[in-house]
Amino acid sequence: MAGHGTEGSKIIKMLKDRKINHTILMPDSFASAAFQNSFENYPKERETPGFYTNGLYVTTPLIMDTANEKGQQFVDEFVETYQHSPGWHAAFAYDAAMLLYHAIKETGIQGDISNRVKDRIAIRDCLTKINSPDIAIEGVTGFNYFNEYGDAQKPVSIGIYKNKNIVSSLTQLQIVNNIMDIDNVETELKRKRLLYIDNQYMYLTKVVYTGIKLLKISNLDIRSMSANLDFYLWFRFQGDFESHEFSFSNAIGDIEIEGPIKRKNRDDIQHHLYKISGIFHLDSFEDPPPFGRHIVGFDFRHNNLARNNLIFVVDVLGMGDELTLSSKNIAKLKHILMPSSKWCLDRIVCFQDTSEVSTLGIPEFINLKDGVVKYSRFNYGIQIKKSQFNFREIFPRSIDQYLILFGSIFLIVTILVNKKQLFPKMINTIWLAQLFTVLMLFKCFELMLLDWLFIKTTLEKLVLVKMIIDILWWLIPAFCINMAVNRFIWVPLEEKTGRKIPSVARRFIDTLVIVLAVFGIVAYVFGEKLTGLLATSSVAAMIIGLGIQMNLSNIFSGIALNIERPFRPDDWVKIGDYDEGKVLDVSWRATRIQTRDTAIIHIPNGVVSESNIKNFSYPNKNIEQFIDLDIDARYPPARVQKIIIDALLSVEEILNYPKPFTRLKGITDWSVIYGVYYYLDNYAKKMAIAEAVWKRVRAHLKRAGISRAIKREMVFLADAKEQESECHVEPLNILQDIDVFKPFPDDAKASLSQRIHACVFRKNEYIVRQGDEGDSLFIIIEGAVKIQLRQPDGKTIDLAALGAGKFFGEMALLTGETRSADVIAISETHLIEITRDDIAPIMQQYPDLSNLLAEVLANRKQRNEMMIEDSDNTDIEDQKTPRHIVGKIMQYFGINK
Template identity: 40%
Template sequence: MRPPIKTIRCMILSTLFVAAFAPCLLFAGGRGDLHIAVVCPLSGRNASNGKAVIQGVRLYVDAVNRGGGVDGKKIVLDVYDDGDDADTAAKMARDIAGADRALAVIGHESSTCSMMGGEVYLQHRIPALSPTSTDVRVTRGNPWYFRMTFNNEFQGRFLANYMRKVFRQGHVSVIHEDLAYGANLAEVFVGAAKNLGVRVPHVWRYDVKDKGLDQRLEEIVDELDRAGEKAGAVFIALHPPEGFKLITLLRDRGIENRIVFAAGLSSPEFLRQFSRYPKEMEHPGYYTDGMYAASGVIFDTADEKDQAFMEAYRRAYGEEPNRRAAFSYDAAKVVHRALEDAGISGDLEELATDRHRIRQWLASRDSSFKAISGVTGRTYFNADGDPSKPITMGMFKNRRLVSAPIQLQEVPSLSEIPNVRTALADERVIRVGGRYFYKTNVVYTGIQMDKISEIDIRSQTYLADFHVWFRYHGSIEPQDIEFLNATEPVEMGAQLAEKQTGQMTYRMYKVQGRFMMDSYSDRRMYGEHVLNISFRHRELPRCNLIYVTDLLGMEPPETLQEKIATTRVLNPAEDWTVSGIYFFQGVSEKESLGHPDHLESQSGVVDYSKFKIGVRIKKQELRLRRNLPPMSVNYLFGASLAVLLCGFVPGIKRESFLLVKAATVAILLVSSEIILLQWFLERHQTHHLQPIIRIFDILWWGVPAFFLIRCIERYIWTPLEQKTNRSIPNLVRRFVKIFIWMLVCFGILAFVFDRKITSLLATSGVITMIIGLAIQVNIANIFSGIAINLERPFQIGDWIKINDLSQGKVTDITWRTTRIWTSDNNMVNIPNSMASEAVIVNYNRPDEAFKIDIDVHLDAVHPPEQVEEIMREAMLSVPGVRRVEVLFQFHDWGCIYTGSIFVRDYGEIQSFQHAATKKIWAALTREGIEPMGLKYAPWMTKDPAP
């Protein structure tokens, strides 16, 4: 028994649906997933730290999974909460090992937890990567543990050197916690400070689990207050919960000593804790202004990669990232690269082998040539699993952490320094352990856009008026700059302001010039263009000067974007709107060209600090293309493909499916374009983006034109033919098609290739004139054909007679000729110019009733009424005859009866005449009336009133 048709259709549709969504279903199903364990404090005193770790890791992993995962396998995060407790951390590590599926571990956040968990990872041979643990014991002696940040040994020595050689401190006191992080850091700092000749008069320690912790912190502050200036500067190594309490006590007591924190207190979350206090609400930064902190990354020095990370983080979580999020993001990146390059299988049976391969791959990243570039710098590991990451010194101001005026930048190669001993003696270079650092000036830089005009997309240039200012320490000349993207040399305008405050100098200038735009080709996929301004110092390389964003002097990007829109920085007449704004510092390379100051550069190029501001603009228009959420495009693509495949299911009327197909193809175009562009973007093949966009721009003209022609055929020509029962001439159909495709071609040339149509039309007009002279006769036929279609003296299907030619049926009206099928079965092609001027008899007008006359000659002895009735009945008995008439008249030798029949098909007149004559003859014979002769009238007339 065959299944019902409905069942067959459902089976076909289900198969098509599964086929279209198979990739999505397989990807979402979790088969072949690669598990990574993430362990950090999601509860307890440092839960905010764990939140940053999770968000940083998830941000990167989600992007990888959206791009297809690792060889089509999804990365799954198994999250564990260690509560920032050593015992809990050990238990979580055992749980990770017991689950027996994690290829690697990202965690723990604190050093104490990392050391406890590290014993388990070493025992079970699980590679682990800590984003933020700094105690040297975390990785030392454990070949399965690596870290993303600097360790306490380097941090302690670095801060001791900074306080001695930058701050010129002769004596420093220390406050630290009893946990591994603070205790180890304080020990290293004290030893390094004493080696530098710095006296350490006080070292205060507290127990984080002490029930009288608050009282102990107050005792420390009391002792510091009594010591006063004798205590010197104060170095603090502890975690945020106690740090918050301690700083509050210090400021409320009025302690004026210089305060320097270790990296643990540099996060935005830590600073936000003070906002609930009245003094902080009245004066933001009251509790922390003027204090310093070490950090792995400060975002006023963010380059383009960092800027992209910050923007993605804000978009995903609605908050600013901190250093923990940045290090965790990079940790996920390193693990991802290990999964891709280590040749892992992903099978649980091969778990131990895969873990070993990952560990070997991490250990093989042992030089800068094999480093993984990320938000926090280049990551590669020494024999202890520690990276060579820099430390940025920050200064708290207005509840922000900004780069300190003097930074220590690592010297890539000692060969760059002609005389190392002299540089060390002059303190132009500082040695920390076995590493050497330049003493570098930081210039806080800001730009205010005043006017943007003359935006030329074709030449990719624009005119900009803006203010630029510099705030810096020392006697350098930061205004001696070179604009890198200026179309012609731009000179600094007049100095508008200058002010000296202590050791800090402020200068502001007015600048105007024409600049190149759109260095970010990937933004064009969103219909955006980028207006850039970038510059570097003419003489001082990056080791001497760094331009950083003046976070204190410049408003946030969102505020600047709104300000540009409201103050009409962009010319409203040009219909541009601002879609985003960013500013960051980067590196600009310049050939040394044998300059004496740079002869020691091994690469032949010199790095300069580059400052850059970009304003993203787009036209004020509604756009669907490249505007869909990335997560939805895969499903839209699969759904549209399934709907199109449904058009081949038996029983579905394709013509009625036309509008659905048109909408589905539009969705398919939108989704496939985004998928292709994202695919190339994730592989950094940006040179493919513009050709793909160009192809889809053309498709967005061609595909709608195709469906428009189909819709005209389906919803205009076909209904007209059915209503009028006449065919639409091919001339009309082709004319409409050619007109539509001509408009498409002009649209593509104008809007896709940015060509002016006026010049194209002028050129095409000259060519048309030349061709027209050569084909005058054909042009006359074409316009005569158009006139025939407009005046409609005849249509396809009409029977006509033109001049003395035989009668025939019109079969087609082309561009050049009218085709007639004659009654003697010949095809006659008449030029349209002749047909338009000829005398035409149309047998189908004013309607389709044809009249055929048959004359019957009878003797006058027969009653006329009888004869008329006999003839009328005989003629009505002929199939196809609509109605009849009989006329009677006398003749010299008898009577003539004219029988008229009315039929619709002129092509069958002989058949009707033959059948009607036979019927009349037979009927008269039956009644005993002998015709004197039956004669067919050789003419045919139209019924005036059918």
């Protein structure tokens, strides 16, 4: 029956009320809590819970009785939090969030909203790489990975409703991914381990419900990591099953197995009960317990049937509340572990997973590519802990990270409060709160670290780490004592005397406390006597004193530098004759400078304090820079200075305020020296900005026909006139440099150069206005303009500044579009204008120019839009833009396609 749970529940009710007891198979929409709860208001359901759902078969990607250890832990914590069992939707949602967390962690995403598109692509690519079982991420639903289509590879299981619970059907079908893995297909078909349905081979997988009742734990020995267990083991299954063919992987010696002591058969459902006693290794599961806890339990698998033909599942119905260590059954389980063992029960673990066993070259499994056979493995254990007070009992493991987070925040806040002296009357209270927080943070960190290392490393290394932690338990209180001395002694003295306590005195007391802590470490952590240590300390003090004498000057100079603060880290400075560079740090002995060639210079503090210090970053980052130009004396100074200012106004890297300026600095026999002055706020880019300034000034001077002076000897003939190179201001030469006109043939450029018009605009005069109609393009010959965008709220944004050789208005010229921004002259600006009428004859003569011009316009338009805002256009839109512009050009000039 296909359909949704809400509508399907009505049909199920009618079938059940009419006692129509056909076998009903339904999709996963009927495996939800909403479907089950839809019957709660009916009298028959209230009288007999599960009346309407018992016996219904559903397809579902996850059944909790087949969940792994992570899945069982998820169920336990879900029930503890929400007081009801989770559905498969919750488990898959948890794994989806886990995979996203894994991808975010692997890609190092920081959550910057401006990078959200790149971050999403990075997450997608990371998830795409999880494409095989070998690199799958294990979660509560099993191993998570994706196929080539991006689909999660999850088997579909058949479940059956029993007492409002979905349990695995006694028979499951699994698709054979590689038929070559099976040695003899015909034999497997005859044994009914393999089916051929709809041109597809499928494993016939038997599901065996497995239950455990633990009777007693005795002879618990933590040193040998073993214990004696007595328990009942039962199997409930359908059809033939060799229930006695199982073996334990963590058993020590021979295991006493009685049975089956009971056999029952009802409606082709068989039940076999065994009683087992033996010695088993502790902590035998793949995931070890937290540090300080142990798992007492066992695991077993079938000797003959692989996982494709047999799956052990937890008998949820048979074991009942013995699956969890709840308040209801904890009294019943107390007798399992005697109090004299000094251990108590902590948690019950029961799940199934997969065991991989080597084929050992057996011919039957010779075709398996990995050389291993996968068996269904059943695991049962009880986690035990010491019967004593534990800090862990106060705060559960799940909130350790939150304790560290909030404790760290509280500690930082209280430290800042103390420094700001916001609550001077609460000094003692704040100090006690800080002390408690520090100890709590360190204890949480210790427990988390030991838990993690217990899984990741050996016992020897764990002992070493524990010793280091014991050392820290001496050093951290020493740090706390130093804080107390600062709070209760130094600060009151400074407030009373109005003078700062010398750092030497502070550090002497701090060092003394640390030395005493070191003595304690030597005596109590390492177990050494202090007599010899104290005897050698005096000799060490003399040696240290002689060594310090050489550096006293640098140390006191470092103190002076830290008090006066002539520079700070990241400031650009020049110290004495050393190269200028960025300050990295100032230690007690030396100052480190990184020069422009990334070399690190260590300058002794004594040298720094005696040298001239030039700071380029403090107190104001605006630094004046200049370059000198030698210009031929025949050019009027006013015109030269105007051209230079125009060039500076078009350089985006320099500051607009203070304004750039130029000065006539002097005259030589062969030139006039002009100083070009500008300001920058990023001294680290001084060289790059100087290069940009020089390029723009040179371009503007060249465009204006002004050449730099070169010291040379010239011979003039009588009546000869000075010749100036004006070729660069010829209209044809100008057109040669403009991107829009590069596709034009030479004869078309020559023709167009005869039609252009010159125009002049005064400073602050509008050349074009945003939204106006227009049909012309402007090329800047001299001067500078700024591009300004008006927003709907009336505010304006300066997009760019253009100088000589630049152009604007190409869209209006070629497509007739309205002006997209205001263009304002920054200084007196000379332009040449090309109109639609000037270019129309050429477009008619060369219609193929439309395609070439469209490419140029598309690229320029994309660059212009990127200056306004980030573009999210797709590749398809970018491909359409040139064709769209071609149509507009042809329509505008009346060109037939």
